[in-house]
Amino acid sequence: MRAERWQTITKLELIGFGIGFPLFLGLVWASQPGFVFLLDHANLLFHEAGHPIIGLFSQRLEPYGGTIGQLVFPVALAVSFWRKGQALPFAAALIWFFENWLNIAHYMADARALQLPLVGGGDHDWNTILSHWRLLAHDTQIAGVVKTSGWIGIVLAAVWGAWRGWANRGGPEVRSEFTEWR
Template sequence: MEKREWEPITGAKLAGFGFGFGLFLLLVLRSEPGFVFLLDHANLLFHEAGHPLVGLFSSRLEPYGGTLGQLVFPCALAVSFWRRGHPLAVAGAAIWFFENWLNIARYMADARRLELPLVGGGEHDWNTIFSRWQVLQYDTHIAAVVRLAGWIGIAAVCAWVAWRAWQDRQRAAARANPAL
């Protein structure tokens, strides 16, 4: 599998990534839980696009389309960067993917309360889905698990970046001093 050349993560790039990630964290922590300014506006667009797209194929699956829509785009982006061997771009897309989980968790947690303003104006996706699955009373528990999984995903992406950067440093050191 490891045939592709990964672009090495230099110290400067790592610093840039760390700075960007710091800003992202600040934005997430300062935002209303599960709704990050701009990022979740973009997610909402993909969400709203997902419903009718899935609806074309199955009206029964349409409630899932929104969540699917907001996950598919960052996922496709991550895959495309992965194939081109850009580790930090993969990391950025993957962090965006997992940030979506926080946003999805916010929507899930609202399944019984029905307090969030719904852009589509129609059904509440997670009220519909959880009712179908007969787990509506567990909405906040499921949301908490999804939120935690999102944070674990974000942490795992950071660990992956740190691991790659460390390996790149080792390789660079070995090249500079082949005797070691």
């Protein structure tokens, strides 16, 4: 991918990302496991909206609607930032996307235990889904893989953002044609 694909990143954006990411990590650590304050409140909202929307199209897919719902919004944001060439907002949207995986893993790991309080007290999505695929006995293992993948995604997105931030930093000098075409 050519560097020119991405807009120049200002110092202010870089500082925002440099402060924002540690703040995000602090929030994850300070929150109860699997439910990050504010961020997962928003995710829950998209989750709950996802069920009836997907349910409109297919009753069979309705149990998946919550998970799809909470992933669709960060993906849509990421695509939009990617198209605009805004590297750091793109990285932030990816971090949010992968933070959702931690939240999903937490719910998934509860498929047999059924200890989590459910909004509306309805069916347990992952109990339904994993039972259907005869994977219920592996709920915590699968959740472990999802959680680890989520963290890997978060770290990769952050490292990519930091690297992009460095590569596309706006210097005080105007970049010459020569460096652009190198």
